[in-house]
Amino acid sequence: MEKNIIIVDDLWKQYKLGDINSSSLKEEVHHWWNRYIMRNKHDGQINIAEENNLTENGAGKAFWALREINFEVKQGEALGIIGKNGAGKSTLLKILSRITRPTRGTVRGYGRVASMLEVGTGFHSELTGRENIFLNGNILGMSNREINQKFDAIVDFSGISKFIDTPVKRYSSGMYVRLAFAVAAHLDPDILLLDEVLAVGDAEFQEKCLMKMKEIINDRGCTILFVSHNISSVLQLCSRAILLKEGRMADEGDPRYVVNSYYELIGKRNFYQIWDKPEEAPGNEVIKVKSISLRPEWLPGMDKIDIRTPIQFQFDFFNYMPSIELSIGVHLFTASDECIFDISSVSEPVPCGEFESSFVLPGDFLNYGDYYLSVMFLKDGVTPIFYLEKCLVFEVVDYREDTKWKGDWMGAVRPKFPIRIIHKKNKTIA
Amino acid sequence: MESSWEISSRTKCPDFYIKEVWQFRELLLRFVRRDFLASYKQTALGALWIFIQPLFTALVYVVIFKNVVGISTSGKPGLLFYFGSVILWGFFSESVSAVSYTYNSHAAIFNKVYFPRIVVSYSLLLSSLARLGIQFGIYLLIFFWSIGHHEAVQPNSYVLLLPVLVFLLMLMSMGIGLIFAALSIRYRDLQNLLSFLIRIWMFATPVIYPMAVVPAKYRFILLLNPVTPIMEFFRYGFLGAGMHDFIYLCYAFVFSIVVFIGGIILFNLRDGKVMDII
Numbered sequence: 001m002e003k004n005i006i007i008v009d010d011l012w013k014q015y016k017l018g019d020i021n022s023s024s025l026k027e028e029v030h031h032w033w034n035r036y037i038m039r040n041k042h043d044g045q046i047n048i049a050e051e052n053n054l055t056e057n058g059a060g061k062a063f064w065a066l067r068e069i070n071f072e073v074k075q076g077e078a079l080g081i082i083g084k085n086g087a088g089k090s091t092l093l094k095i096l097s098r099i100t101r102p103t104r105g106t107v108r109g110y111g112r113v114a115s116m117l118e119v120g121t122g123f124h125s126e127l128t129g130r131e132n133i134f135l136n137g138n139i140l141g142m143s144n145r146e147i148n149q150k151f152d153a154i155v156d157f158s159g160i161s162k163f164i165d166t167p168v169k170r171y172s173s174g175m176y177v178r179l180a181f182a183v184a185a186h187l188d189p190d191i192l193l194l195d196e197v198l199a200v201g202d203a204e205f206q207e208k209c210l211m212k213m214k215e216i217i218n219d220r221g222c223t224i225l226f227v228s229h230n231i232s233s234v235l236q237l238c239s240r241a242i243l244l245k246e247g248r249m250a251d252e253g254d255p256r257y258v259v260n261s262y263y264e265l266i267g268k269r270n271f272y273q274i275w276d277k278p279e280e281a282p283g284n285e286v287i288k289v290k291s292i293s294l295r296p297e298w299l300p301g302m303d304k305i306d307i308r309t310p311i312q313f314q315f316d317f318f319n320y321m322p323s324i325e326l327s328i329g330v331h332l333f334t335a336s337d338e339c340i341f342d343i344s345s346v347s348e349p350v351p352c353g354e355f356e357s358s359f360v361l362p363g364d365f366l367n368y369g370d371y372y373l374s375v376m377f378l379k380d381g382v383t384p385i386f387y388l389e390k391c392l393v394f395e396v397v398d399y400r401e402d403t404k405w406k407g408d409w410m411g412a413v414r415p416k417f418p419i420r421i422i423h424k425k426n427k428t429i430a
Numbered sequence: 431m432e433s434s435w436e437i438s439s440r441t442k443c444p445d446f447y448i449k450e451v452w453q454f455r456e457l458l459l460r461f462v463r464r465d466f467l468a469s470y471k472q473t474a475l476g477a478l479w480i481f482i483q484p485l486f487t488a489l490v491y492v493v494i495f496k497n498v499v500g501i502s503t504s505g506k507p508g509l510l511f512y513f514g515s516v517i518l519w520g521f522f523s524e525s526v527s528a529v530s531y532t533y534n535s536h537a538a539i540f541n542k543v544y545f546p547r548i549v550v551s552y553s554l555l556l557s558s559l560a561r562l563g564i565q566f567g568i569y570l571l572i573f574f575w576s577i578g579h580h581e582a583v584q585p586n587s588y589v590l591l592l593p594v595l596v597f598l599l600m601l602m603s604m605g606i607g608l609i610f611a612a613l614s615i616r617y618r619d620l621q622n623l624l625s626f627l628i629r630i631w632m633f634a635t636p637v638i639y640p641m642a643v644v645p646a647k648y649r650f651i652l653l654l655n656p657v658t659p660i661m662e663f664f665r666y667g668f669l670g671a672g673m674h675d676f677i678y679l680c681y682a683f684v685f686s687i688v689v690f691i692g693g694i695i696l697f698n699l700r701d702g703k704v705m706d707i708i
Contacts, residue, residue, distance in 0.1 A: 015706060094705075097543070097544050098544035099542070099543075099544050100702075100705045101437065101438070101439055101702040101703070102437065102439050103439055104439060105439075106437060106438040107437040107438075108434065108435070108436045109434065109435055109436075110434045112433075113435075115542075115543060115544065117541075117542040117543070118542050121538075121539055121542040121543050122538075122539045124464055124468050126467070126468045126471045126472075127467055127471075131464070131467060135460055138457040138460040139457060139460075139539065140543065141545070143456055144456050167471070
């Protein structure tokens with residue numbers, strides 16, 4: 001049985017919202033008195049009910065970014081932390097890396113912690129690549145001796161040895177990121193905290209980064225906590241995952257299982273939604289959505305949406321405003337929130353009543369992966385009236401023929417544009 | 431057993447981070463190195479600026495205050511008189527304002543990586559100290575040249591107090607800087623107040639005039655000022671003219687210790703909350 005290397009015990013984190021500077025000096029002093037002088041009575045515990053009362057009295061809005069977080073991480077484990085934006089993932093990582101303190105609860109751990117919440121922390125643009133390797137290395141907690149030992153490996157990994165004595169302000173953004181990641185990849189901590197740092201550089205470099213991470217986990221027995229939107233890298237890297245929802249732990253366990261909960265959470269595989277009661281339907285006084293649906297046009301032998309499948313999307317809605325000039329915009333996103341396209345209908349004057357709109361996403365267009373769709377209703381072609389976010393979520397699976405390539409296929413789209421090779425018979429090779 | 435650690439909401443008892451600063455000494459020196467390398471990149475004169483600026487300031491003071499206005503330099507060579515106080519005061523004011531900007535100047539790093547944040551404050555203090563060292567080297571050159579040329583220059587055993595004087599200035603500027611760093615997290619106005627305060631403070635310190643010319647009824651202001659005895663002891667030691675009453679040096683000593691400890695405590699109390707506010 002491996003021992004626990006991190007123990008998170010009943011962790012809570014509160015943020016005060018609103019204008020922080022508006023609090024008066026008197027309140028400050030009062031707060032300080034309660035917190036530091038009176039705390040002996042309460043043994044350092046903050047009474048949450050009391051804090052919430054404070055909120056109701058309007059003395060600054062409070063917001064719990066994390067509530068009741070409990071988990072343990074065993075040595076050598078790679079724990080993925082997933083959740084929607086604002087679920088508390090980054091807050092958790094910030095507490096674990098000691099950047100901010102929890103409001104309640106404790107984290108106990110053993111060994112050296114290194115956090116990579118971004119690449120290139122502390123890089124100084126005027127200094128050379130060489131100087132920055134030492135600066136960044138020291139900031140990340142490496143000793144000079146350690147950096148000297150690994151210097152060649154770092155430069156080698158970054159692939160920019162020619163420019164090592166050039167100030168980094170002259171680097172391209174790609175070179176900058178390579179060097180920065182190279183330093184971080186050569187950290188040798190007991191616990192490594194990672195925040196979506198894989199989302200840097202080109203696809204080839206991302207792949208290299210991912211390989212390096214795997215190597216770190218497998219070879220060095222390093223414990224990793226990895227926060228990401230990128231489900232496939234969580235599945236590749238992590239042996240266990242935690243799903244956060246509105247600051248609470250919604251699920252924990254095998255990543256494949258937890259990822260399913262995540263998909264449920266973001267509404268994946270909602271192929272249609274119908275709102276029978278207008279009062280429950282999304283919309284406002286101008287627009288009410290009646291139903292939205294996704295209909296794959298199945299080809300023979302297909303049971304899942306794959307890259308060949310054309311998909312029909314349909315939105316039924318009511319318009320309550322007479323003689324409005326209306327148009328609909330459709331935004332398609334990848335699961336990592338990158339927009340693939342933003343298209344819209346022609347803006348036309350329409351009367352009140354029920355409407356149906358649809359479009360077909362052709363086959364051989366999207367690459368495999370997870371996608372979601374948002375619909376925007378616009379007035380006069382420019383003014384948004386209503387935005388229905390993430391209303392349809394679907395997955396496209398891979399299908400290959402006529403290719404020997406077995407690896408990952410890059411890109412969000414995979415259109416079937418023919419690429420020809422023509423042999424020019426009249427030219428001979430000199 | 432590897433080192434174990436714990437994170438909680440509680441603020442540790444104020445300590446002086448001696449252990450941490452030692453543990454992060456390489457980072458501390460790296461920051462000092464960075465400040466030096468980065469400040470003088472793409473300048474023609476490079477590190478010469480470290481002493482060109484105070485030297486010219488002192489020369490201007492000689493022309494304006496000594497020759498035009500006619501303020502006494504206690505019969506000592508003007509350049510030596512002014513240059514010494516300019517570099518000491520420069521060290522003090524530069525350190526105070528640099529340390530008070532600890533959070534503002536390094537927010538981007540603090541927001542992504544943890545290390546004891548006071549390491550940055552110490553590195554800023556050390557950068558100032560290194561510049562003072564270089565400036566003092568130039569001061570010594572002028573000083574030794576002057577000994578042979580001016581009979582008025584009469585150094586004595588008080589020069590040995592120099593490390594004490596610099597140390598007191600370090601404690602004081604670190605303490606004041608930390609207090610302002612901790613308080614200005616929430617009240618940004620204090621940053622403006624501080625730069626103003628330092629300018630006023632210089633006039634209440636015998637920088638451009640000797641203590642001896644101050645009328646008796648204003649003397650108490652200067653004597654309340656803990657930087658006064660440091661300036662005067664320095665002048666007395668190197669030039670042979672200046673106030674050298676140990677009572678006032680003791681006062682400066684007590685003041686420095688109190689303000690340093692106060693600064694550390696306040697900084698420590700605030701440190702846990704900073705990143706939620708800044």
